[in-house]
Amino acid sequence: MAASYGPRALACVLTGTGSDGTMGASAIKSRGGTVIVEDPEHAEFKGMPESVVASGSVDFVLPLGEICRRDLWIGGGQATMTKPEVENTEDQDLEDLLAFIRDSRGFDFTGYKRSSLGRRVRKRMTDVGMDDYVDYRDRLESSAEEFRHLFDTILINVTDFFRDADAWSFLQSDVVPELVASLDPSEEIRVWSAGCSSGEEAYSLAIIFAEILGAEAYLNRVKIYGTDVDEDALREARAGLYSSNALKGLPEDLRKNYFEPSGTQFAFRSDLRRRVIFGRHDITSDAPISRLNLLVCRNTMMYFNVETQSQIIERFHFALQEGSHLFLGKAEMLLSDGNRFEAVNMRQRIFRRRPGDVWTANHTASIKLSTMAATSMWGSTRNVRWAIWPSRKRRSRCCGSTSTASSPDSTASPARCSG
Ligand SMILES: C[S@@+](CC[C@H](N)C(=O)[O-])C[C@H]1O[C@@H](n2cnc3c(N)ncnc32)[C@H](O)[C@@H]1O
Secondary structure, eight states: OHHHHGGGOEEEEOSOSTTTTHHHHHHHHHTTOEEEEEOTTTSSSOHHHHHHHHHTOOSEEEOHHHHTOHHHHTTTTGGGGSOOOOOSHHHHHHHHHHHHHHHHHOOOOTTBOHHHHHHHHHHHHHHTTOOOHHHHHHHHHHOHHHHHHHHHHHSOOOOOTTSSHHHHHHIIIIIHHHHHHHSOTTSOEEEEEESOTTTHHHHHHHHHHHHHHOHHHHHHHEEEEEEESOHHHHHHHHHTEEOTTTTTTSOHHHHHHHEEEETTEEEEOHHHHTTEEEEEOOTTTSOOBOSEEEEEEOSSGGGBOHHHHHHHHHHHHHHEEEEEEEEEOTTEEEEESSSOEEEEETTTTEEEEOSSOOOOTTOOOOEEEEEOOOOOBOSSOOSOOBOOOOOOEEEEEETTEEEEEEOOOSSOOOOOOOO
16 A cells, blocks of 8 residues: 555554554555554553554544544645634624634634533623624623633633643653753753643752752753633642642642741742742743753643644744653644654653754745643743744734734843733
8 A cells, every 4th residue: 555555545543452453554654654553541452552643654543533533634734734614603603703813802712622621602792691603702792701701711721730630740850851861051941831820840840859959950051931811720730839739749748848837828938939930921922942951841832733832842942952852641632754753652742852954944844743632921921032933924913912023033122911
């Protein structure tokens, strides 16, 4: 098949034991074909899909439901890079609503997967007793408050300290020590938690670095950026105050060493908090933070469609220094057919950025990332160093106010928006 059909061949490996399919997938990939694999996390038997994924001869890792998508099978997988099809009137109504939200409020949800997004929009409409999209749009037009409620319903802020303990353990035992050993003791360590929600992930990173480096070196060297689009979540993150319930999964010694009682709550240690900087940042449109040693983006990318995920990964590749690590969520997968990332630990979703090409203007998403399942506002940050991200005029509007900003370059300050 690989020899006869070359780039027109398409293979799909589903549940099964052993390594059947791996050699075939390699043959098809080596001749430019497309390989789709059932997400091992969802497969009844993980062996076959895992074996193909480990070989790297794969373009898409998807849950069964998504493998059935028609656009995946047309044109040797190329069609996945196009917008999802609009299948019925309700879908068209949703598209119109998303376009309205983008144009009037500057929040672009068009890159989010339609299935869960549609469910959430409909949930909010039901909550306010509406079933007509046009009526709901009128409501949004006249009520900033309703827009905030919708935004809260769409953005899922579920998080935890050291969420998925095994993966964090590997980060602490293998990745961070290697990172630290690779740098001169005087060098800065730059870490980004993208989609940080209310801050638990960023503070988990602070704890790991403080544990490994000691508090003094941590304070001298480490800078952790925590970003999200959700201002309410960021407010909580900046406060760094958590209930005893939120800390209950932490070992006693970490709770004692890193949190101080504050009224009925617990505050993350104020000295260490100084090195954790929170700001608003949209991973789909804002210029990435640059020269990173570690980028953590967990349980966020899975909300986006394949095309948007590819664009995000392109930004992340640009943001990371060569050899640095990218840590994704359990339900997320990154696959490289451009040799840009290698899997360090596939099970824990930890990847290393390979040396080489950073950005070409016409680069068309050679990374395919699949899931299994405005403008920046830097509250307290000064001297944020921005990468030279390809300049592009961007119109952004936040909570009603409009600003025009080109992507930041190494000298520009990030645009602000006080909405
Ligand atoms: C489920 S939480 C994940 C939190 C944390 N990373 C974790 O794994 O525990 C997803 C977060 O992604 C944020 N998010 C959604 N869209 C985003 C975007 N375009 N840019 C940045 N953050 C986004 C949401 O506001 C939410 O806080």
